[in-house]
Amino acid sequence: MREAVDYLPRKAAYQVKEALADTRVVIVNGARQTGKSTLAEHCLAGREDVVRRYLDDPLTRTSAHADPSAFLDVPATMLIDEVQRVPELWLAIKNAVDRDPRPGRFLLTGSARLLGLSTLPDSLPGRSETIELSPLSQGEINGAPDGFIDAAFTEGDQLRMSSSTLRRRDYLEMVARGGYPEAVRREAPRRRAQFFKSYLDDIMSRDIHQVAHIQRGSDMRRLIGALAAQTGGMLNYSRLSSDLGVPLGTIRDYIGLLEVIYLIRLIPAWSSNATARALATPKLVFNDSGLAAHLLTGITNDSTTGGLIETFVLGELHRQVGWSRTMVRLYHYRDRDGNEVDAILEDNAGRIVAIEVKAAQTVRANDFRGLRLLKRRLGDRFHAGFVLYCGDQQLPFGDGLSCVPISALWTQGV
Incomplete structure (x- = not known):
């Protein structure tokens, strides 16, 4: 043993x-x-x-x-x-x-x-x-309940939580650490970076070749780097093909392989009769935010930071879907008019909890635009809407809507 x-x-x-x-x-x-x-x-x-x-x-x-x-x-x-x-x-x-x-x-x-x-x-x-x-959740790392999904469907936007002591820099440290047990154990950033480098080398030399034969490993490595820059965004096969100079069919095959070995995850689009203008394009996220952050070392801007924090939040939600008592499915939403919601949780009764993710420490009324749109269109099916952000307070923003710290994902429990 x-x-x-x-x-x-x-x-x-x-x-x-x-x-x-x-x-x-x-x-x-x-x-x-x-x-x-x-x-x-x-x-x-x-x-x-x-x-x-x-x-x-x-x-x-x-x-x-x-x-x-x-x-x-x-x-x-x-x-x-x-x-x-x-x-x-x-x-x-x-x-x-x-x-x-x-x-x-x-x-x-x-x-x-x-x-x-x-x-x-x-x-x-x-x-x-x-x-x-999946990689470790924040609740598993910190011994916390990890019960946001159950709490959201039980209590709606009236979550019971105290102010958070975490700030944006704390969340970015969690993002960079990720959830692989070995990366979590390594406190020194340099040693953690060495783990991620070795992990990617193993992916290329062992895992990918166990499931398929690829002709050009260099194309796969370039694709993985390009996907890291887009994590948390809509998947665009044609753009990737054009940017990398790799045939579209090969891009599709390679992305399929990366899904098979759990390097990336595609979040399906959500739609209903009430949202007929919804797009069907999936959202791409890395299975582990730390690995994506490692690939983006030295590339820091609002887009990559926002994408990494969204990847982190979607990863925590995906983990909870596996064990929450409330049986739900995880989606994202975007329509042809540019309205979007980062995460949609739908239970078996058709109730919707909608989530927008913000990398800022403050929230504006306009950050609820997509949530309000869905609330109007869905009526009673809309159970609650949240903006998860890097600030410290839970505050109401209208009936059924509130902002809550990202830490609510793991500190909530029913």
């Missing part, structure tokens, strides 16, 4: 343990270095009925390739780490759980969106549950 180093409790641990109790195959999926193996070990700690297989070990990997069925033939729960390294195991796992449907047969970890890989021969409908492990 591999020992955890300075383990920080993860919100996903409860989800994994709950799934193991009633689901045959549980998959912990996510980016490299988010702590998937550590989480899996933590969830199985103290159990004697566990067999562990680590596919980063060459001998273990050779055994799995040689005879997948024999490799899996054990009566206990099996933990398979980095399962995407041996795609042949997938059908063997499917056959094994079809013959023996007991829950908790397999706990798998992987550093790619496994069910989207073309190398996998089949999915596991009805047999598996996938839990995405």
Whole structure:
């Protein structure tokens, strides 16, 4: 068993343990270095009925390739780490759980969106549950509730919070730190920068080549840098193709690969019958704000700073979507008239919580323009609207609208 180093409790641990109790195959999926193996070990700690297989070990990997069925033939729960390294195991796992449907047969970890890989021969409908492990949230780092989504849908704009002691520089430090456990542990900026450099080198030399063969690694590196400069903005494939001198089809393929390995995330556009002029273009954000900030070192302007803080906020919201009691989906909104809202949370009843993100320490009435527009168009479906900003106070700005410090994302709890 591999020992955890300075383990920080993860919100996903409860989800994994709950799934193991009633689901045959549980998959912990996510980016490299988010702590998937550590989480899996933590969830199985103290159990004697566990067999562990680590596919980063060459001998273990050779055994799995040689005879997948024999490799899996054990009566206990099996933990398979980095399962995407041996795609042949997938059908063997499917056959094994079809013959023996007991829950908790397999706990798998992987550093790619496994069910989207073309190398996998089949999915596991009805047999598996996938839990995405993102970089650490601020609540996980600081031991805070991380309950903004539940609070917003329960209390509307009447959140109960005291003044925040954080200022813009504090949020920018959080943005630059990001949430990869190893980056969080490294307090010196120079050492953290070395981690991000090594991380990107590993992405290029290992992760990308595990899921696809690319002809020109230099084009991929240039694309990653260009995407960092646009994080928090609308994705424009044609502009990227023109700016980089890379064919449009290649840009689309490469962005798809970067999604598969969890380097970036596309936030889908939101629309309804009441917002017929909405655009369908997704918003692009990096999975970790610290990595994006590293790529933008030396490039500082209002656009990049605003994009990084928005990436940070959307990342915190995305993490909470995974564990909040309120089942919601995360979108963004923009229409043909230039009206936009940075984040839209929609629950199963169709209620909307809309969020605008500002990198400033003050808020103006005009910052609520997009929120007011949606409120007028949606009527009773509009539950609450917030401007999250770098200031210290929660203040009302009309019925159902308020500004709150960004720290409300992790200090709120219901």
